[in-house]
Amino acid sequence: MVEDMPKAELHVHLDGMLPPHTVLQLAERNGLLDLLPGDTEETINRWFVFRDFFHFVEVVRVMKRLLSTADNIALAVYAIGQDLKAENVRYAEVTITPYSLVDILHPDLTIEELLQGLETGRRRVREEFGVELRWVFDIPRNRAFADYRNGGDYVPGAAENTLQYALLGRDYGVIGLGLGGNEVNAPPEAFAHVFAQAKSEGLRSLPHAGESEGAASVHGAMNALQADRIGHGVRAIEDQRLLDQLVERQIPLEVSMTCNVYLNFYPRIEDHPLPRLDEAGVLVTVNTDDPRLIGTTLSREYRLLKDVFGYSTSDIVRLARNAFTASYAEPDLKAALLVEFDAWKVAHSIP
Numbered sequence: 061m062v063e064d065m066p067k068a069e070l071h072v073h074l075d076g077m078l079p080p081h082t083v084l085q086l087a088e089r090n091g092l093l094d095l096l097p098g099d100t101e102e103t104i105n106r107w108f109v110f111r112d113f114f115h116f117v118e119v120v121r122v123m124k125r126l127l128s129t130a131d132n133i134a135l136a137v138y139a140i141g142q143d144l145k146a147e148n149v150r151y152a153e154v155t156i157t158p159y160s161l162v163d164i165l166h167p168d169l170t171i172e173e174l175l176q177g178l179e180t181g182r183r184r185v186r187e188e189f190g191v192e193l194r195w196v197f198d199i200p201r202n203r204a205f206a207d208y209r210n211g212g213d214y215v216p217g218a219a220e221n222t223l224q225y226a227l228l229g230r231d232y233g234v235i236g237l238g239l240g241g242n243e244v245n246a247p248p249e250a251f252a253h254v255f256a257q258a259k260s261e262g263l264r265s266l267p268h269a270g271e272s273e274g275a276a277s278v279h280g281a282m283n284a285l286q287a288d289r290i291g292h293g294v295r296a297i298e299d300q301r302l303l304d305q306l307v308e309r310q311i312p313l314e315v316s317m318t319c320n321v322y323l324n325f326y327p328r329i330e331d332h333p334l335p336r337l338d339e340a341g342v343l344v345t346v347n348t349d350d351p352r353l354i355g356t357t358l359s360r361e362y363r364l365l366k367d368v369f370g371y372s373t374s375d376i377v378r379l380a381r382n383a384f385t386a387s388y389a390e391p392d393l394k395a396a397l398l399v400e401f402d403a404w405k406v407a408h409s410i411p
């Protein structure tokens with residue numbers, strides 16, 4: 061059932077989505093095979109398997125090294141579009157960290173070239189696979205926090221550049237400004253000015269919060285950053301008042317159960333608070349975050365709801381529909397996607 065269900069994915073990172081054949085192709089054409097542990101898909105798949113956080117970060121860094129030109133980025137986008145199509149994902153908001161690519165890793169790559177690569181890939185994906193892609197540009201919070209010095213004087217850097225890139229990207233499908241990386245020692249409040257400007261210029265505030273830090277981080281994202289949705293946010297469960305606010309304001313959470321378990325925030329899927337958040341009335345969505353690096357798929361995440369938590373088909377479908385309603389697809393597109401989703405429900409006699 062879940063394989064066939066039309067899906068929307070709201071929280072997934074480009075560097076955690078690349079299929080092994082594309083990784084090899086990109087490495088080969090850029091003379092970067094020495095960055096990889098081998099030249100077969102099997103080796104890449106084994107290397108992808110999550111071991112610990114440091115290995116994870118290392119793999120992500122290599123993926124970013126491969127996204128060095130507009131052509132490479134277009135090819136990567138095409139490849140992920142093919143995978144999304146195979147999962148019957150109809151719409152995805154994919155997170156990219158342009159600062160790492162343009163300012164850190166690839167001195168020859170301009171933001172215009174990055175946007176052009178994304179756009180070329182996105183068009184091919186729409187034409188060939190019928191999958192709609194939008195982008196979230198996220199601020200690498202630890203790098204940006206290092207810019208925050210001298211008792212509060214902000215030195216413009218990663219946060220401001222990311223904002224400028226996201227503003228430039230509005231005509232190329234960028235719908236929001238994100239905030240990624242490790243929350244520890246990098247609370248959201250420092251970025252309030254950047255998110256305020258983003259929102260005043262039509263971008264949505266889509267920070268990660270409440271994953272590696274607790275309720276205070278979610279509180280900061282909601283209030284200082286005026287989050288329109290929260291990446292993870294699951295640790296809001298630790299604070300009843302905050303939970304009440306999330307319910308009252310219906311701020312959607314982008315939940316990735318397998319990711320939270322791999323990164324050791326919960327020992328097992330069974331311990332994950334998704335059902336309790338859902339029960340409390342929080343608007344929960346189901347996502348993969350880094351599917352290739354944590355060995356999951358969006359269908360598998362939905363299956364976990366049934367296999368681990370005993371969710372009924374209609375409750376699974378209810379959460380899947382949440383992802384469409386919580387998306388930032390343009391109104392016409394969103395309406396069309398919901399019509400398609402509801403027709404699928406009716407065709408399968410799901411209440």
Ligand SMILES: [Zn+2]
Pocket residue numbers: 071072073240268291349
């Ligand atoms: Zn994430």
